[in-house]
Amino acid sequence: MSSVALEIVDLHKSFGKLEVLRGIDLTLAEHEVVCLIGASGSGKSTLLRCVNLLEPIDSGRIVVRGEEITAPGVDVNALRRGIGIVFQSFNLFPHMSVLRNITLGPQKALGVPAADANAHADELLARFGLADKREEYPDRLSGGQQQRVAIVRALAMQPGLLLLDEVTSALDPELVAEVLEVIRELAGEGMTMLIATHEMSFARDVAHRVCFLDAGVILEEGPPEQVFGAPREPRTQQFLQRIVQAGRL
Amino acid sequence: MVGVVAFAVVNSAGWEDVKQSFFNRQEFDESFPDILSAFWLNVKIFLIAEVFILVFALVIAVLRGLPGPVFFPIRALAVVYVDLFRGVPTILVIYILGFGVPALALPGVPNEPLFWGIVSLVLVYSAYVSEVYRAGIDSVHPSQAAAARSLGLTHGQALRFVVVPQAVRRVIPPLLNDFIGLQKDTALVALLGVVEAFRQSQIDVAGSFNYTPYIATAIIFIALTVPMARFTDWLIARDKRRQQAGRLA
Ligand SMILES: Nc1ncnc2c1ncn2[C@@H]1O[C@H](COP(=O)(O)OP(=O)(O)O)[C@@H](O)[C@H]1O
Numbered sequence: 137m138s139s140v141a142l143e144i145v146d147l148h149k150s151f152g153k154l155e156v157l158r159g160i161d162l163t164l165a166e167h168e169v170v171c172l173i174g175a176s177g178s179g180k181s182t183l184l185r186c187v188n189l190l191e192p193i194d195s196g197r198i199v200v201r202g203e204e205i206t207a208p209g210v211d212v213n214a215l216r217r218g219i220g221i222v223f224q225s226f227n228l229f230p231h232m233s234v235l236r237n238i239t240l241g242p243q244k245a246l247g248v249p250a251a252d253a254n255a256h257a258d259e260l261l262a263r264f265g266l267a268d269k270r271e272e273y274p275d276r277l278s279g280g281q282q283q284r285v286a287i288v289r290a291l292a293m294q295p296g297l298l299l300l301d302e303v304t305s306a307l308d309p310e311l312v313a314e315v316l317e318v319i320r321e322l323a324g325e326g327m328t329m330l331i332a333t334h335e336m337s338f339a340r341d342v343a344h345r346v347c348f349l350d351a352g353v354i355l356e357e358g359p360p361e362q363v364f365g366a367p368r369e370p371r372t373q374q375f376l377q378r379i380v381q382a383g384r385l
Numbered sequence: 386m387v388g389v390v391a392f393a394v395v396n397s398a399g400w401e402d403v404k405q406s407f408f409n410r411q412e413f414d415e416s417f418p419d420i421l422s423a424f425w426l427n428v429k430i431f432l433i434a435e436v437f438i439l440v441f442a443l444v445i446a447v448l449r450g451l452p453g454p455v456f457f458p459i460r461a462l463a464v465v466y467v468d469l470f471r472g473v474p475t476i477l478v479i480y481i482l483g484f485g486v487p488a489l490a491l492p493g494v495p496n497e498p499l500f501w502g503i504v505s506l507v508l509v510y511s512a513y514v515s516e517v518y519r520a521g522i523d524s525v526h527p528s529q530a531a532a533a534r535s536l537g538l539t540h541g542q543a544l545r546f547v548v549v550p551q552a553v554r555r556v557i558p559p560l561l562n563d564f565i566g567l568q569k570d571t572a573l574v575a576l577l578g579v580v581e582a583f584r585q586s587q588i589d590v591a592g593s594f595n596y597t598p599y600i601a602t603a604i605i606f607i608a609l610t611v612p613m614a615r616f617t618d619w620l621i622a623r624d625k626r627r628q629q630a631g632r633l634a
């Protein structure tokens with residue numbers, strides 16, 4: 137773990153009067169998997185969306201692989217091509233087949249020829265057990281399958297950094313495992329990932345580092361054993377206690 | 386209800402005269418072929434205008450949705466355009482353009498009334514149809530655009546491949562509704578002296594002092610608009626069924 141994949145420095149973000157992020161500092165090394173935990177409404181989604189410039193930031197710096205993406209005049213389209221994001225609600229394009237969902241980005245944003253884009257998509261679909269869904273439309277798939285397609289869609293852009301925003305929260309419990317399995321596999325391959333999640337046991341397994349987001353700052357961070365096993369901050373202890381009581385750890 | 390009205394009409398004091406002057410079988414048979422062949426011009430006006438309206442209105446709707454302060458003047462212009470042409474009665478636009486522009490005798494500018502009649506219809510209906518498009522575009526959840534942008538697609542590409550195709554599907558029934566109106570309004574071009582169906586019936590009426598040709602014209606218009614209205618109903622009903630089946634999310 138040497139070079140830096142993502143560096144966030146003193147990031148502030150408000151929606152009107154509500155200051156959601158109050159100075160976030162976070163660094164991810166290449167191939168590192170960081171899980172972001174925190175109560176609902178603590179700003180996890182907002183932070184991920186800021187990293188992909190889907191939300192404009194108020195102040196601070198975000199540097200992705202040496203390039204400051206928050207500098208004025210940055211080509212946001214070029215930047216986003218290198219960062220994948222998967223949303224809680226899948227956000228597949230309902231009017232396109234699975235294949236088209238996956239090849240749209242590579243073809244239109246990267247200029248990959250159709251044949252190559254299709255071949256790469258087929259390869260990814262086969263790898264994640266979705267080969268037979270190639271021609272289906274999203275509304276014919278289960279939630280778990282839709283979310284796996286959404287992950288494949290992000291991977292088809294060959295991103296250097298993958299942002300996952302509570303990708304299992306909208307799923308029925310029995311469909312969660314198949315999606316987590318995909319993420320585990322990606323972690324095993326060394327994909328750099330920033331993962332907002334409520335799945336604490338998954339975070340414990342897969343994360344190199346866990347960050348607890350509270351009141352707009354990263355209140356505590358460390359290896360999962362430490363954050364889950366011996367949290368230093370009282371707020372972290374409270375949060376984890378509530379999670380345990382809810383039967384999720 | 387209809388029966389009562391029909392009874393009242395048929396038993397009214399003037400019915401015999403009206404019957405003679407509006408429902409004269411012989412007059413009908415004589416004028417019908419003329420009017421029908423003149424009606425092809427209405428169909429042509431309709432088809433030509435429709436093609437331009439579909440394209441132009443979409444351009445207006447897209448311009449109106451351009452993001453950021455840079456495009457404020459363009460957005461404002463689009464708003465002014467829509468307000469103007471929705472506010473001024475169609476008949477006035479036709480008079481002003483149809484008589485005004487040719488009277489200017491500008492070199493290189495066409496001065497055929499038919500041309501300006503079609504231009505007027507395009508301008509007026511584009512204002513309405515652009516609002517229909519805009520409602521459609523607004524109805525596509527912003528997460529769809531976000532997903533497209535996150536793949537590195539530009540604002541234009543996200544609109545073209547993701548937002549507009551979904552929007553258009555949703556607004557086909559209201560679009561058809563506007564086109565039923567357009568079909569009727571092709572008769573307004575008669576005001577410029579263009580011999581379409583309505584103008585032809587006026588000529589026939591003037592020649593025979595009998596109003597039956599108007600009835601013939603009305604029947605021809607109805608014969609075209611009613612099937613379109615039923616088709617629109619059918620589309621709406623089908624969309625509703627699909628939505629209930631949870632297919633169109
Ligand atoms: N587009 C927005 N406009 C206004 N407020 C927002 C917007 N997005 C998020 N928020 C607010 O910001 C806070 C953090 O939201 P979010 O980042 O979604 O939290 P989390 O993902 O941790 O649940 C919440 O209070 C939410 O209501």
Ligand SMILES: [Mg+2]
Pocket residue numbers: 180181182301302
């Ligand atoms: Mg969230």
